[in-house]
Amino acid sequence: MQFGSLCTLGHGLGPWLGHGCRSRHSSIISCMSVVRMTHRAMSSKVLNLDTLNPCIKDMEYSVRGPIVIKAVGLEKELKQGVKKPYPSVIRANIGDCHAMGQKPMTFMRQVIALCTYPPLMNDPTFPADAKAKAKRILGACGGNSIGAYSESPGIEIIRQDVAAYIAKRDGGIPANPDQIMLSTGASDGIKAILKLLKQPDGAKKTGIMIPIPQYPLYSATIVEYNMHQVGYFLDEDTNWSLDIGELKRAVDAARKVCEPRALCVINPGNPTGQVLTRENIERTIKFAKEEKLLLMSDEVYQDNIYAPDREFHSFKKVLTEMGGEYANMELASFHSTSKGYMGECGYRGGYCEFVNFDPQVVAMLQKSISAKLCPSISGQVAMDVVAAPPQPGDPSYELFMKEKTHVLDALKMKAQMTVEMLNSLPNMTCNTVQGAMYAFPQITVPEKAIKKAKSEGKAPDFMYAYELLEEKGLCIVPGSGFGQRPGTYHFRMTILPPPERLKEFLERLKVFHIGFLKRYE
Template identity: 60%
Template sequence: MQRAALLGIKKPFTEVIRANIGDAQAMGQQPITFLRQVMALCTYPNLLDSPSFPEDAKKRARRILQACGGNSLGSYSASQGVNCIREDVAAYISRRDGVPADPDNIYLTTGASDGITTILKILVSGGGKSRTGVMIPIPQYPLYSAVISELDAIQVNYYLDEENCWALNVNELRRAMQEARNHCDPKVLCIINPGNPTGQVQSRKCIEDVIHFAWEEKLFLLADEVYQDNVYSPDCRFHSFKKVLYEMGPEYSSNVELASFHSTSKGYMGECGYRGGYMEVINLHPEIKGQLVKLLSVRLCPPVSGQAAMDIVVNPPAPGEESFEQFRREKESVLGNLATKAKLTEDLFNEVPGIHCNPLQGAMYAFPRIFIPSKAVEAAQAHKMAPDMFYCMKLLEETGICVVPGSGFGQREGTYHFRMTILPPVEKLKTVLRKVKDFHIKFLEQYA
């Protein structure tokens, strides 16, 4: 807002709508009751005697507390996380993928960001002759570029195919790899599926191709799968890298190194504030594993309350349990709403001349491509801003809608985008989309 104020324009809106961050509950999404009941019981075990809490929630809480030091969320857990929660995560993965998962390979984390940062730190610090290259999609979630830069590694960009609904093309991986080999040692390949900011859901075939490529090139695969529950297109399904890896047979499943990430923050729970997450690591070299354990133990442990939240994400009420019906209703309501808003956003953006928006197959963002006239590009340069930053600042100034310019995520030279969440309630989202439309048309006229 400070930079906006610098532009010296009056503010013709009454409310700032923060469509810039994937924070569902901040936009009014209600927590899943069961999760909060279990968390309250764990927090204040006196409530275990209260008749106002369902028995299945009490059962979950007792199980978690029994695995905590002193039966309390206030004790440190093992650095890797509470045992029974890691077991629940492994059981969840086994159910999801139909292939076994080992609790020993599960590490609970302080949100997915923490897991990604930690594993990248270890993979990059190998200390070879040339610097380590880390391949990331463009557009990407900026955690990746920030961590790579912090670690003094080399960011190797591969471009997602906007014309093909942001698909990942393995030939583009090859191109990026070959170029990178001239100046660094590419060791890690990061994938975000479903995509952030791009919202695509990778096909099974594409995941196979990527795994084969990683196997060929001996790359460590890093699969950011925090949006695994956020799939809206009826033609799309989430396939985990772990599952596909195992289904490709032992040559792959016993050789390709993989870390995959999940979180309490997204899905239908939207519990960002608890900073819960896990990573599963497969085929980790024993030496790397040793370093990982050492690094984690210095950091003591992830927040135990976030671990407990993660437990409920992977172990929600099952059919037949007392809380199941309410849980099912709440879950379907959140996901149904998101699916409606995904379609609505795509449709309304595509009605606007000069905006093109790929289908929002998953995740919780639109990443429309916007046409910025050359006069606006010049005006932006005069303000020493990227053109899409200039656009987003004007949008904020004139409508109060806060979105993130595409340049924050990376995009093909000469193209412009912004990322907008689909998290505002339906009616508010309609208002947002109408305001963006009016703004965009006015913007095109102004800089024609």
């Protein structure tokens, strides 16, 4: 699809492979009728838009939507020497740390390299603790090779290391390696748990409560599984905390149309950057208990805490310490190698801990993942390094801590710098980025801009993001991709670009924003 004057509705039909919708049309409806006409003409196919699984047709994933595809196109043009009003595209659309220049942790990569190519065990430049860890892991692999399959839930000693990590994190509350499964990133674990909750065809749809704004893996998977999305609005006025009245409103409304079965919480928040207080978590747990909801806590940003007055509390720890009936509640919590200080997205490492699940359901879960065989072993190894990093006295400890601190300190500084700059702009307010990797400012879009966007069948925040990309080469994700209160407009940007680059980003944004306000005054 050509962007610009052509279809920019974000229906996902055209852009991926340079073919598909190329029509000029001014609303989603006229676009869809173009589409329908086109594939009627192609009806010799078994699969066309009319015969495709409708859930696949309906799902959306904005983090990789049309804006990003446009950005990739612009980058290619710049490379080919096409003149643009900016020297380069700056991407702040996705939490892809290494792509934004963050360096891998040396120890992590040494361990994975040793597991990959064991002759390196004889290389004196590799430290002894990396070698010892690699040896231990290889000893647990079939044929001492990370090319062998593991058990479907992951290598046992790695699950033991993860259990020890969780127990330490939670002040000694024990974790059971048999209640942990390693996964292909956190996404894969989240999808596996959501799948368990699906009601039989013909029954009321499964309701899944998710925050609005949310990370769109949730909305996409809910559509894919033909479940019902039960959005609860986070409270922007209290730095995106969970409001129990709002949770109650959402679940009550939902019970009329679906059977709510799970409550998903993202803490620290994506895209919203809040870190929940312990008290907020306690009230949320009580709510879930009263409403008989299974808890799903997405805690992939647990290492990314920047606000001096906040710390990370895992749902498991809080629920266990609340005791009594709460300590037996079903909870699935998720972690990943992709975020934190390591940012190893490409390894697709992750884990899911399921607490207080019915043992027979656990058996079914295990069975259901067995056909996928196992998550990538190198991703499992990466997860092990996160769970069991070098300890004081180990040869790699100092370098590891230096690298870790460097990344986290820089993120903290960038979180503050970003929020300050955004809040200095007219018609823009941004909550404190207490954690995670994103700012989610609200824009007061002028009426004239809203009208223009609507007349073109676009969301106003999509138009804002699109113009920003075209004019200044900045790539962000419109708030509508995450959900927001009707009539409010936001965008998500990462705080990942290196400091100088982030400064440049914020300067370009400032110029654009002021121009945008003026244009639509």
